[in-house]
Amino acid sequence: MCGIAGWVDFDRDLTTERATALAMTETMSCRGPDDQGLHLDRHAALGNRRLAVIDVEGGHMPMEAEGLAVITYSGEVYNFGELRAELAAKGHRFRTRGDTEVVLRGYLEWGEGLADRINGMYAFAIWDEREQELLLIRDRMGIKPLFYYPLPNGVLFGSEPKAILANPLAPPVVGLDGLRRLLSLGSLRQRSIYKGLFELPPGHLLRVGRHGTRLRRYWALEGREHTDDLDTTVGTVRELLDDIVGRQLVSDVPICTLLSGGLDSSIVTALARTHGPIRSFAVDYAGYAENFQADENRGDPDRPFVRMLADHVGSEHTDIVLGPEELADPKLRAAVVRAWDAPGFVGDLNTSLYMLFRAIREHSTVALSGESADEVFGGYAWFHLPETVNADTFPWLAMVMREQQPTDILDKSLVRRLDLDDFTADGYRTALAEVPHVDGQDARERRMREICHLHLTRFLPYLLDRKDRMSMAVGLEVRVPFCDHRLVEYVFNTPWSMKTFDGREKSLLRAAGADLLPEPIVRRVKAPYPVTQDVGYEEALRAALREVAADRDAPVLPLLDPEAVRAATSGSSDKMTTTMTRYGLELALDLNVWLTSCGVRLEV
Template sequence: MCGIAGIFHLETAKPVDPARIRLMTDAMLHRGPDGNGCWTAPGVGLGHLRLSIIDLEGGAQPMLSADEADVLTFNGEIYNFQEVRAELSAMGHQFRTSGDTEVILAAWRQWGVGCLDRLNGMFAFALFDHRQQRLFMARDRLGVKPLHYAILPDGSVIFASELKGLLAHPALRRAPDLQAVDDYLAFGYVPDHRCFVGGVKKLPAGHYLMLERGKPLPEPVRYWDVDFSRRARGSVADLQAELLHHMRQAVASRMVADVPLGAFLSGGVDSSTVVALMAERSTQAVKTCSIGFDVAALDESDYARRIAGRFATDHRSRTVSPDDIAIIDYVAAQFDEPFADASMLPTFRVCQLARESVTVALSGDGADEALAGYRRHVFHHGEERVRSLLPQGLRGPVFGALGALYPKADWAPRPLRAKSTLLSLARTGAEGYADAVGVTDYGARQALYSDSHRTALGGYRGEDHMIALMNAAPARSGLDAAQYADMKLWLPGDILTKVDRTSMAVSLEAREPLLDYRLIEFSASLPESLRVRGGQGKWLMKRAMRGTLPDDILYRPKMGFVSPIAQWFRGPLAEQARRIASGSALARSGWFNTVRLSEVAEAHIAGRSDNARLLWQLWMLDKALERVF
């Protein structure tokens, strides 16, 4: 796990100042405390920060091929590098090191762009080919590792693992992307097709970019996609065995490291599954860690201790107060762009705890997206069954009218909160799901915006990209399309961004075995009834783990990391909520109706309504504005 940065002159091979490369890498020193490197040649410069995991002595970067024709800077891990290395050795390639970096160089030499089909891992890399005077940049299939890039006024392209690496370059123009602001308010994060800074792009997951001297900046090329349109055949027992095989292989491949390795353990299904499979393979006690809270409704530590005891792990737990206000500024700054997932705070804390004893930690992220584990997937699956029974021409007027009449009752038990379901059923499946995963809906955003900002947006609506993505998805059903959209937007934009930034902030490598692309491809082919059944998501995975994990772990309600933001904005952050409407960078932006912002803050502080998520979004946006512009 590392950080990378670089400069490539598209037009002519002008000299690259190594000091510029070092400025960019210095902005990301947390990503690689074990070493740094800089390499330049006419028209190109590559920088690297190293967190040593494999081949501790021989893996320094940027790495040159033996004939110095190719140079690579690489962030991530290639889990099957030993198999690829053996294949390349049989073809006559010779290796000077024992790690995965040199394998990428040899794979490029042997297969060119086709090398990406051979690599199983999490990665973002840039490889300069001296002979062709081109720079090849690629990102892993699911987007575990980030890569940002931008073209400068002089025609050069700069790239870096994090936005702060680009911001360190003095020639980058800083102006906010107003559409990205709307995307952020819609979803709580800036998705990968946008960036908070106008002109900056994120290389999409499963894509590569080939920069060639003398040619204009091209569009990224997709080399992998997940296909939900196929259906696996076989008995439930056979498919269950195949799923378990994929999970075992994925965990085993991610246990290779030359440094201490462990796992996050929340006591939920996914992390418990990873720990169980690690314990099955390990000859030593697996190192696990968990965070407990001093609020019973938020605390999962008892479940984590039970799993730790069941598999005899070397377990460490720490109880922290969810009132982690003191670290908000530091953690928010790791994201550069506005990021409103409040679970970033406890995620940072568990990464801190893990780093005290290990350098690599396996997580359970990815199973919910792959196997329909979110409650919204179960609801959407049910709604799609209703939609299939009634045509849109009938559903729209009937459910729309019922939804308009039904009282809004966020305080009521879930079965009585039917307003959102009725309104969702009045829409198409894609429109309903886009609303379900949203944070601040289109109408609420329009009410918040100033007249000038609404005019500048010109009718732009963040949800439209997700709706188009679902409508064009390689899918057979609405559930397929919803999961596909989650993998393209939510997974890289929220979940993986959160884990990457919080783990890298403490120089910890996080690995996600349940995002192995072979496991993802298999899971996407499962019939819907093996993903959602009886009101339960991840049905086949839970069935596969029965007997290994206790039923009360497998079937208990999903909790997740939570921060008490509603209480914060009525207590220690009440004045901060008021400041959002006056005196903040947000208020000065001219994007918002400050009278309306004040009403939102006062209504929440007085307890007349719960506007905590919106206030948190606005506060994180304000902090990003102060940092970046």
């Protein structure tokens, strides 16, 4: 896994821009602590920071092919062995053992048709020296990020916005549209929060040449009739998972799994164990299990189930235990905001993940995660509640945001200008128009196909970005087996009645992996990623915001509603026991860090 950055400009001689190109590349050092490389051509500069995972000694990048093309690459292609053999049969010769050279040689053989052949998580750029043209490709599900900034006669690109914003040609300006995207969990795709900066959508490629750019979608979910019976469907899901996990265990560095004791991560850990010894890690909070209080989102703590699964499969397990003082550390908040290139409002959902990944990185370089199983198989509560399924908006917003909006703490005139309701409604209509339907569906099946598609194309990208930013900020590669496009395509087209054949969430996945797990884990109800219930954390948030409010020069103050700040900072901790009621506090603090340390210019 790596971080990439680059610059193509047909109006400049980029061999004179080494310092700027290096500065862009250096912003990706967290993603690639093991090696750095830069390729300079007259009209192209390609940079790479490498996290060495496969062929540690031989995978230096950018990688060149005999003056024909140069690649800067981030990600993993899991079928590179088969592709390597196919290319070798066609006469290609390889100097390395890794997947980067396979991708480069694949481009020389198949051009942009390479995108249809590779299976994995990836974001890469290839400069074709013959055609003087740049090709950017991002994986089908958007597991690895890729951003670009069009220039009058070229483009800037990078794994993260910070790589692009390190170039003086791309000032960090955020307007109302950027704030809307920042505050919406159902935002329009393809645009970043920064003016002029775009996110290459999942399953897309972009060509940049002297005569302009061409954006093309090479993959999308399609509507297909599902003809397999239930037993065949369950068997196919299991066969796919066996193959996927086996492929994703390939690594020349230590590998582990992320284990929560839920169905998804337990199946991944159990399947990984069938291939050999495996380490597992779980997040926990000091005193969490002993003082646990059930709520509408979570009925039990993870710890007993984590230990049950670890004992059952014999993984070498470690709990990463976090305390409220650590979670509330201002330095940690600043690190998370820098990793995102933006503020957030989910607080310890991000900081705890960052701390978990940082601790794991001391032992392993690669981790397998159960992320995306809920989106693929229908695991969230709002998949199954009539009021959220039938809501005329994104179902997660109908449930998660129903009690409090993060914007409640913002200046009321700013909230009116943002008009998030209309923005979200437009995004929802756009998303619905993309859903591929199948003839002959009844109303229920049609609606649930929409719900599944919304999650895969609008909700999951946020979670994948969160996972990627928090892990790569500490140099940890996280792989997501449930995002394999073969599995996603197959399960997406199974009828909702089959996805819930036993009257529960994730019926297909439960049936496919039941023989691997202890019965209590098979029966366990879906539980979300845990958040701290320690009232000390909420007290620390209020104290931090009181300190910000007392600083007349704090850049966030013009964006906040003074009465809302006073109410939030004087509230009772007894009423602040969930992430939802912390949204406003977290947003205000993150905004202040962002405006203070990231050089952002707001135009609102």
